[in-house]
Amino acid sequence: MKHSGGLQNPLVFLIGSLLAIVTFAIAEEESLPEFSTPTEEATNEEAVEEKVVKKNPVEPTPIPEKSMEVKSVDKEPDGILDKAHESVSEYVIDVADNIDKNLDRLVRPEELERNQTFDQFFGDRSLEETDSRARVMIGLGLIWSDEDGFEFDRDISGKIDLPRTEKRLKFVFDNLNEDKNSLSAFNKNQNSNKVNSLENGGRNGSAGIQARLGEIFNVRFTADAGMDFKPEPVPEVKLSAGIPWQWGKTDFKFRQRVYWESDDGFGEKTSLEIRRYFGESFLIFSETAGVWSEISEGVDLGQTILLRKAFHKNSTIGLTLGASAHTEPETAIDAYLIRIPLRQEVYKEWIYIVLEPGVDFKDENDWEALPLVSLMTEFHFGRL
Amino acid sequence: MKKDRTTRPKIDRKKKLAMVCMILLVMGFCIFVIRSCLSPGESVLFLNQGHPLEPFPSAIPASLSFTKKELPKGYTLSQNQKILEELHLKNNPGYMSFPAEQAALAERGGLCSITALYSQDEVVRVMLNAVYFRDPDALEKFIEVERSKDLHMAVFKKVLPFSIWLIFVASDSEQEYSESERNEFKKMLTRYQSRLRAELIFDRLTVPEREL
Numbered sequence: 011m012k013h014s015g016g017l018q019n020p021l022v023f024l025i026g027s028l029l030a031i032v033t034f035a036i037a038e039e040e041s042l043p044e045f046s047t048p049t050e051e052a053t054n055e056e057a058v059e060e061k062v063v064k065k066n067p068v069e070p071t072p073i074p075e076k077s078m079e080v081k082s083v084d085k086e087p088d089g090i091l092d093k094a095h096e097s098v099s100e101y102v103i104d105v106a107d108n109i110d111k112n113l114d115r116l117v118r119p120e121e122l123e124r125n126q127t128f129d130q131f132f133g134d135r136s137l138e139e140t141d142s143r144a145r146v147m148i149g150l151g152l153i154w155s156d157e158d159g160f161e162f163d164r165d166i167s168g169k170i171d172l173p174r175t176e177k178r179l180k181f182v183f184d185n186l187n188e189d190k191n192s193l194s195a196f197n198k199n200q201n202s203n204k205v206n207s208l209e210n211g212g213r214n215g216s217a218g219i220q221a222r223l224g225e226i227f228n229v230r231f232t233a234d235a236g237m238d239f240k241p242e243p244v245p246e247v248k249l250s251a252g253i254p255w256q257w258g259k260t261d262f263k264f265r266q267r268v269y270w271e272s273d274d275g276f277g278e279k280t281s282l283e284i285r286r287y288f289g290e291s292f293l294i295f296s297e298t299a300g301v302w303s304e305i306s307e308g309v310d311l312g313q314t315i316l317l318r319k320a321f322h323k324n325s326t327i328g329l330t331l332g333a334s335a336h337t338e339p340e341t342a343i344d345a346y347l348i349r350i351p352l353r354q355e356v357y358k359e360w361i362y363i364v365l366e367p368g369v370d371f372k373d374e375n376d377w378e379a380l381p382l383v384s385l386m387t388e389f390h391f392g393r394l
Numbered sequence: 395m396k397k398d399r400t401t402r403p404k405i406d407r408k409k410k411l412a413m414v415c416m417i418l419l420v421m422g423f424c425i426f427v428i429r430s431c432l433s434p435g436e437s438v439l440f441l442n443q444g445h446p447l448e449p450f451p452s453a454i455p456a457s458l459s460f461t462k463k464e465l466p467k468g469y470t471l472s473q474n475q476k477i478l479e480e481l482h483l484k485n486n487p488g489y490m491s492f493p494a495e496q497a498a499l500a501e502r503g504g505l506c507s508i509t510a511l512y513s514q515d516e517v518v519r520v521m522l523n524a525v526y527f528r529d530p531d532a533l534e535k536f537i538e539v540e541r542s543k544d545l546h547m548a549v550f551k552k553v554l555p556f557s558i559w560l561i562f563v564a565s566d567s568e569q570e571y572s573e574s575e576r577n578e579f580k581k582m583l584t585r586y587q588s589r590l591r592a593e594l595i596f597d598r599l600t601v602p603e604r605e606l
Contacts, residue, residue: 123494125480125492128481128495130507130568132540132562136498136501
């Protein structure tokens with residue numbers, strides 16, 4: 011057991027903490043005006059147009075000198091940083107679009123293939139949303155723990171909507187390992203702001219294709235096939251069924267998943283999720299889960315409770331409590347975990363900093379308190 | 395021996411009545427057979443007291459597309475059979491039965507569409523596409539999505555008593571157009587709008603490339 015690992019490098023931790031404090035201070039000084047979205051502006055313009063038409067319905071509207079098109083409210087890139095972000099984001103959007111097009115070619119029936127000439131003039135009308143979400147998050151940071159000292163930490167996750175194939179397939183570029191972990195929600199920096207609720211996954215990435223199989227008696231079935239990166243690619247397939255229901259303002263979801271991975275073999279996870287929003291800024295989330303797999307000690311049990319409060323635009327503070335247990339050779343608690351995550355927007359909705367101090371109490375360490383702190387900078391690219 | 399005159403005429407009347415009924419039945423049957431043998435169009439006319447039930451009147455495509463006077467110089471209706479066949483267009487202008495587009499429109503509330511292709515030097519340079527809507531909410535959603543596309547496109551709305559035509563005029567995103575050509579398009583749209591008395595929703599067809 012290493013108790014002095016982190017203390018050997020106190021200067022690095024001090025610099026990291028100072029950096030976090032300075033960035034929070036800068037972010038507090040910035041004003042964050044509420045811009046109306048392009049859709050809202052468009053709707054407003056249409057409403058104005060509607061009034062004009064009602065006033066004078068007979069005369070045709072004169073063609074204006076300049077375009078009536080509502081320009082995007084996106085700001086022009088200010089400096090090198092913004093330009094770099096813009097070019098990377100465009101690349102992410104292009105890649106997502108190409109994935110979508112290629113997948114669509116594979117699954118679209120021949121008789122429903124689009125005509126390229128027509129689409130060159132009017133675009134693809136099979137798309138109901140042109141602003142589909144395509145975003146990638148890259149997180150770089152450090153974790154210090156009393157047990158292991160300093161460790162470099164990286165996190166890559168993303169969600170890419172596939173508007174052309176959305177009704178049939180979905181591309182998931184996120185952490186699929188949550189289905190093998192009884193405390194999957196524990197590591198998520200869940201944002202209680204509903205407007206920007208990108209949920210970050212764990213530390214290993216996965217990519218796969220998800221097919222929505224259908225819904226029978228309110229049970230939603232999905233099938234996943236993909237690769238788990240550990241970091242070497244490991245193929246995996248998964249079948250899941252979910253039963254969502256609502257009781258008052260509280261959302262419940264019972265989920266049953268069965269998976270097979272070439273490394274770890276078969277496994278299953280059963281969970282009950284309870285989620286309740288209080289207004290737009292406060293969230294309580296609970297997950298009770300049991301995981302059985304060929305590598306687990308009987309059934310791994312986990313209980314997670316998350317509390318999140320949005321205190322600023324795109325900024326949250328929270329408390330995460332977790333407990334894990336196993337059932338073989340005897341039922342016993344393995345660990346109690348506590349985290350206090352603080353997520354703060356630092357720069358123009360695409361750079362965030364996440365500071366997460368915590369303490370672990372583990373059976374293997376004789377229930378000794380093991381403090382840890384993680385500091386991560388998140389960079390978001392794509393259509394934010 | 396005297397004939398019984400009290401009963402004979404009575405029997406004759408019955409026979410006559412039966413014969414009349416038979417004739418009427420035969421006539422009715424003949425009419426039914428003749429009607430069944432008529433062509434569908436004539437049958438439709440017959441059933442609907444002379445009013446046509448044809449849902450795609452042949453005059454509408456010509457009314458909604460550009461006239462020769464409205465088009466810029468050098469532009470004519472395209473005769474490129476390959477593209478017309480690809481778009482399942484029997485005539486130019488005509489009703490489009492291209493399955494992918496029909497499916498996309500049906501999902502978004504469009505009931506049918508008319509397309510006209512215009513070429514310059516045998517290259518299709520401008521396309522007109524009119525989509526027919528009955529539901530105003532579906533139409534607004536449709537406009538909202540089309541507005542968000544970065545394409546050189548102008549959109550008109552022609553409101554009818556119970557329905558709406560949404561008319562799109564677009565240039566090819568893969569071809570180049572000079573500024574003077576875009577100005578010609580502006581005149582074309584103005585002439586078209588005055589003839590059709592349509593409402594302009596937005597115009598990005600006449601906007602130069604750099605301002606799109």
